[in-house]
Amino acid sequence: MIMPFDSALPDIAWPAAVSGRGMATLSLLFQLERTQWWPADRLRDGQQAQLKRLLAHATRHVPFYRRRLGKLADADGEAFWQGWRELPLLTRQDVRQAGDDLMSRALPDGHGERTEVYTSGSTGKPIHAVRSDLWLLMWSAVTVREHLWHGRDFSGKLAAIRESTAGKALYPDGEHLDNWGFSTADIFRTAPCVSLNITTPVDDQLKWLLREEPDYLLTHPTMLDRLLRRSAETGLRPRKLRQVLTISEILAPGLRELCRAEWGAPVVDTYSTRETGYLALQCPQADHYHLQSETVLVEILDPAGRPCAPGEIGRVIVTPLHNLAMPLLRYDVGDHAEVGAPCPCGRGLPVIRRILGRRQNMLRAAEGERWPLLSSDDIGKLLALAPIRQYQFAQTHLDRIEVRLQAERMLTDGEKRGVVGWARAKFGQEFRIDLAFPAELSRTTSGKFEDFVCLL
Ligand SMILES: [Zn+2]
DSSP states (O other): OOOOOOOOSTOOEEEEEEEHHHHHHHHHHHHHHHTTSSSSHHHHHHHHHHHHHHHHHHHHGGGGGGSSTTTGGGGHHHHHHHHHHHHHOOHHHHHHGGGGGGSOOOOOOTOOOOEEEOOTTTOOEEEEEEHHHHHHHHHHHHHHHHHHHTTTTTTSSSSEEOOSSSSOOTTTEEEEEEESSSHTTTTBBOOEEEEETTSSSSSHHHHHHHHOSEEEEEEEEHHHHHHHHHHHHOOOOOOOOOEEEEEEEOOTTTTTHHHHHHSSOOOOEEEEETEEEEEEEEEETTSSEETTTTTEEEEEEOOOOOBTTOOEEEEEEEEEOOTTOOOOOEEEEEEEEEEOOOOTTTOOOOOEEEOOOOOSSSSEHHHHHEEEOOOHHHHHHHHHHSSSSEEEEEEEEEEEEEEEEEEESOOHHHHHHHHHHHHHHHHHHHHHHHHHHOOOOOOOOTTTTEEEEEOO
């Protein structure tokens, strides 16, 4: 790939003298290019060195942590990790209750200004988060890493359907931006980016996409799902798409396959949260994810608080390594993920195979809770049974599951029996299956769509 570096100095053409911030980002990327190949234990040593700085800062300058961390910052090697695993987890409720006590009273030199964000989160109660310019620089480096991993051509047009601010990027024109965003444009010359408000009706979104014909589309998985299904119904498809980038929600099984079939483009998914930034990027050579160990410690823990082994599913516990403005230590983001085996690509960055939802997305049965793991194969079989547009499963009682469907027409009795049989085979013969055909499938208070919800 030709790297179109953007020189910020008019009398320097080659090699480019990029902007000051671009240079800082590149100095991190230079390191990330190497550290991604480090073995897992070397990455953990690096994380430990940074965590100790973070803990020392939190003890001195963050009231919430003043008496909580003991002498952990002085421990070494395995003793450090033992002490680390004894630190209590930080919940969203803890963060809300602590309020300003989680903010650093003295940000060190070189960490820049603070910026504020408010996150909605799946519970709908907002969290007030603060991060430093230094943290944002690390975030930029990972943003550019993601483009490089996936071999993007910066001369291609990027379209984003994610803007949710009322009155912004409205149909029919959307918003036209000069570049792909500051992180990338600090270093590279990029093509323009076009943006459309996510509340635009799906038919108008399709019309807009056909008019813009972007090379890359960035949106939420459930939005992509609606676009693909509408595209299949109308025969209207964007023709130039090289990749579809998904963010901010859990990628449902089957969506990658649907996108390839309808638009001929692969999906590249990113796992991040508003308050913690990037957690994992999709591997360039596989559909699973690599944790971004250089900027964040992600622990996947079983119910007893032990790290999960490959194949096991556990809670996602996150510690951003560089945000001294508001240290979040062992923060429970509310998701679950499955740990994967080391990746054949050779990167030492740990693997998560898939990201699952909140505990409310688990199936409850007499013998306990379990994940209703729906594979793309399962969903393919369901969609072959009847002309189904959208589906959602809701556990309404310990022994009852409601299958909510939006279909192109009324289902025949034979089709209904087929769906009930599929659901029993999938969830268990002990469940009674109710079919429902609501006008709208429900979303969480923050507008996210979940394919399985437990209402008990
Ligand atoms: Zn890999």
